[in-house]
Amino acid sequence: MKIVTFSHYKDVDEKEIKDSVAIVIDLLRATSVMIWAISNGAEKIIPVESIEEAKLFKSVEDAFLIGGERGGLKIEGFDLDNSPFSYKKEIVLGRTIVMTTTNGTRALKRAAMAKRIFLGSFINAQKTAEYILKEALKNDIQKITIVCAGTEEKFTLEDILCAGYFVDMFKNGLGVVEIDDLSLASFELYKKFENDPHKILKYSYHYNRLKQLGFEKDLEFCLRKDFVDCICEYKNLVVEKVLVDV
Amino acid sequence: MKIVTFSHYKDVDEKEIKDSVAIVIDLLRATSVMIWAISNGAEKIIPVESIEEAKLFKSVEDAFLIGGERGGLKIEGFDLDNSPFSYKKEIVLGRTIVMTTTNGTRALKRAAMAKRIFLGSFINAQKTAEYILKEALKNDIQKITIVCAGTEEKFTLEDILCAGYFVDMFKNGLGVVEIDDLSLASFELYKKFENDPHKILKYSYHYNRLKQLGFEKDLEFCLRKDFVDCICEYKNLVVEKVLVDV
Known part of the structure; x- marks a missing residue:
C-alpha cells in the first residue's frame, strides 16, 4: 500500500x-463544516466553485440552502456562512445545501x-x-x-x-x-x-x-x-x- | 522581515x-556539489538545463569541464558526475564547470x-x-x-x-x-x-x-x-x- x-x-x-x-x-473549515452539516442530518451537499453557480441552484430550487465564504466571511445573499455553528440540526435537517468556499x-x-x-x-x-x-x-x-x-x-x-x-x-x-x-x-x-x-x-x-x-x-x-x-x-x-x- | x-x-x-x-x-546533491567545487577552487560554474547545452559549451571551449547527472548517474561523455568526491581540488582548481542536474x-x-x-x-x-x-x-x-x-x-x-x-x-x-x-x-x-x-x-x-x-x-x-x-x-x-x- x-x-x-x-x-x-x-x-x-x-x-x-x-x-x-x-x-x-x-x-x-470547509470539510469540517460539511461533515458537521451531514452529521446534523443534512441530506446532501452540492459543492460548487462559484457564487453564481450557488445562486443558480437556489433560483431553480428555493428549498436549497446556500452556504460558504469568501475571505472567510459570509457571502451576501447567502443563507449560511462557513462556520460549523451555523449548520445546526434545526437548520440543516433533511435539507440540501449548496456550498462554495475558496479552497475546499x-x-x-x-x-x-x-x-x-x-x-x-x-x-x-x-x-x-x-x-x-x-x-x-x-x-x-x-x-x-x-x-x-x-x-x-x-x-x-x-x-x-x-x-x-x-x-x-x-x-x-x-x-x-x-x-x-x-x-x-x-x-x-x-x-x-x-x-x-x-x-x-x-x-x-x-x-x-x-x-x-x-x-x-x-x-x-x-x-x-x-x-x-x-x-x-x-x-x-x-x-x-x-x-x-x- | x-x-x-x-x-x-x-x-x-x-x-x-x-x-x-x-x-x-x-x-x-546539486547545490552541495557546486558549493564544494567552488570551495575547492573552481573559478565558476555555469548551470544549464540540458545535456545538449552542456556539450555545446564544451565544444566551444574544450578547457571547460562538464558535469552533472540524469537519474543520479554520470551522463555519457561527461567529465564529471554529481558526487562531491569527484570535484577534488586537483581536478577543479581554476576551472570553469558547466553543470546540468535534474532539479538543481x-x-x-x-x-x-x-x-x-x-x-x-x-x-x-x-x-x-x-x-x-x-x-x-x-x-x-x-x-x-x-x-x-x-x-x-x-x-x-x-x-x-x-x-x-x-x-x-x-x-x-x-x-x-x-x-x-x-x-x-x-x-x-x-x-x-x-x-x-x-x-x-x-x-x-x-x-x-x-x-x-x-x-x-x-x-x-x-x-x-x-x-x-x-x-x-x-x-x-x-x-x-x-x-x-x-
Missing part, C-alpha cells in the same frame, strides 16, 4: 490520484478522478480512516491519496497536521506501507503536536486570519478529534453520508 | 520572489528573478545565512525566499530540513520575523531531527534512491553541517564565490 499527500489542490497529480482512494482535507470545494473537484473520495477532518478522522482501510483492502486498492486543500494555492499547516493524523492511523492499520516525503513530513509534524496543535498553529497563516476575524470557537471545534461518527463521501458531484453496516 | 519557502522549483511564485534574496537548495539547475533558473540568489546546503549554511542577513539588513531587503529544488517536482524532505536550518538561523538573527506555513513546518521538522537527520531521511524517497545507487558517502557528506566557509552566489547565469570583507 502506498500513501501520497498533496499540499494544495493545484498540486494534485492526475496520474497519481486516478487509481487511489482520496481524502480531501480543508480543515479550516475546489479541492473536491480536483480530486474527482480518484476511485472514491472522502471528506477528512479531525472531527471524524478515526471512523473515516477505519472505513477507508476496510474498503481499500476489500477492493484491493493499493493507494491512498491525501489532498490538502491549502490556502491560496499554498502549503497550509492545519491541513498537513490533519493529513499526518490520517497517515498515523494508516501506518498503524496496515502492514508494509510506502509513504511519500510529504506524508512522512506530515506524520512527523502531527506527532510533534499531537496533544496540542494550537501550539504550532498559533504561528500559522490561516489559523491566525480566522482568529482575527473572530472565529476562535471554530478553531477549537475543527481541531477537536473524533467526536463525529459520520463518514462523508463525495460521489457524482454530491457529498453524502456513507451508510455503514455495523 | 518575511521568510517564504517553496517546496519545489515549479511552485515558485514569481511575484513573491522578485523583491527577495533567495536561497536555492538541492541538498542531494532548474531551481536556480527559476529563482533568477530574485534580487540576489545564493546556493544553500548544510555544508556551508551558517556562513551563507550570516552573509544573507548582513546584506539584507544593509540593503533594506524585507524578504528572504527559500527555493527547495524538490525531486520530480515534488516536496522533498532533505531540502525541507535544510530550509528549516536556515529558518532557524534567520529567526535567531532577526527581530520580528514573519514566516509562512512551509517555513514554519520546515523549522519544526528540522528541530525534531537536528541532531540526526538520517533518522528521518532513511524513510524518504530521494535519500533512499541515492543509497541504492551506492552513494552512501555522498549522503554523509551532504548532511554534515558547516565545514565549508565559502559562500556561493548565482549572478548573471553563473555561480561564483562571494568575496567577503573580514
Whole structure:
C-alpha cells in the first residue's frame, strides 16, 4: 500500500490520484463544516466553485440552502456562512445545501478522478480512516491519496497536521506501507503536536486570519478529534453520508 | 522581515520572489556539489538545463569541464558526475564547470528573478545565512525566499530540513520575523531531527534512491553541517564565490 499527500489542490497529480482512494482535507473549515452539516442530518451537499453557480441552484430550487465564504466571511445573499455553528440540526435537517468556499470545494473537484473520495477532518478522522482501510483492502486498492486543500494555492499547516493524523492511523492499520516525503513530513509534524496543535498553529497563516476575524470557537471545534461518527463521501458531484453496516 | 519557502522549483511564485534574496537548495546533491567545487577552487560554474547545452559549451571551449547527472548517474561523455568526491581540488582548481542536474539547475533558473540568489546546503549554511542577513539588513531587503529544488517536482524532505536550518538561523538573527506555513513546518521538522537527520531521511524517497545507487558517502557528506566557509552566489547565469570583507 502506498500513501501520497498533496499540499494544495493545484498540486494534485492526475496520474497519481486516478487509481487511489482520496481524502480531501480543508480543515479550516470547509470539510469540517460539511461533515458537521451531514452529521446534523443534512441530506446532501452540492459543492460548487462559484457564487453564481450557488445562486443558480437556489433560483431553480428555493428549498436549497446556500452556504460558504469568501475571505472567510459570509457571502451576501447567502443563507449560511462557513462556520460549523451555523449548520445546526434545526437548520440543516433533511435539507440540501449548496456550498462554495475558496479552497475546499475546489479541492473536491480536483480530486474527482480518484476511485472514491472522502471528506477528512479531525472531527471524524478515526471512523473515516477505519472505513477507508476496510474498503481499500476489500477492493484491493493499493493507494491512498491525501489532498490538502491549502490556502491560496499554498502549503497550509492545519491541513498537513490533519493529513499526518490520517497517515498515523494508516501506518498503524496496515502492514508494509510506502509513504511519500510529504506524508512522512506530515506524520512527523502531527506527532510533534499531537496533544496540542494550537501550539504550532498559533504561528500559522490561516489559523491566525480566522482568529482575527473572530472565529476562535471554530478553531477549537475543527481541531477537536473524533467526536463525529459520520463518514462523508463525495460521489457524482454530491457529498453524502456513507451508510455503514455495523 | 518575511521568510517564504517553496517546496519545489515549479511552485515558485514569481511575484513573491522578485523583491527577495533567495536561497536555492538541492541538498542531494546539486547545490552541495557546486558549493564544494567552488570551495575547492573552481573559478565558476555555469548551470544549464540540458545535456545538449552542456556539450555545446564544451565544444566551444574544450578547457571547460562538464558535469552533472540524469537519474543520479554520470551522463555519457561527461567529465564529471554529481558526487562531491569527484570535484577534488586537483581536478577543479581554476576551472570553469558547466553543470546540468535534474532539479538543481532548474531551481536556480527559476529563482533568477530574485534580487540576489545564493546556493544553500548544510555544508556551508551558517556562513551563507550570516552573509544573507548582513546584506539584507544593509540593503533594506524585507524578504528572504527559500527555493527547495524538490525531486520530480515534488516536496522533498532533505531540502525541507535544510530550509528549516536556515529558518532557524534567520529567526535567531532577526527581530520580528514573519514566516509562512512551509517555513514554519520546515523549522519544526528540522528541530525534531537536528541532531540526526538520517533518522528521518532513511524513510524518504530521494535519500533512499541515492543509497541504492551506492552513494552512501555522498549522503554523509551532504548532511554534515558547516565545514565549508565559502559562500556561493548565482549572478548573471553563473555561480561564483562571494568575496567577503573580514
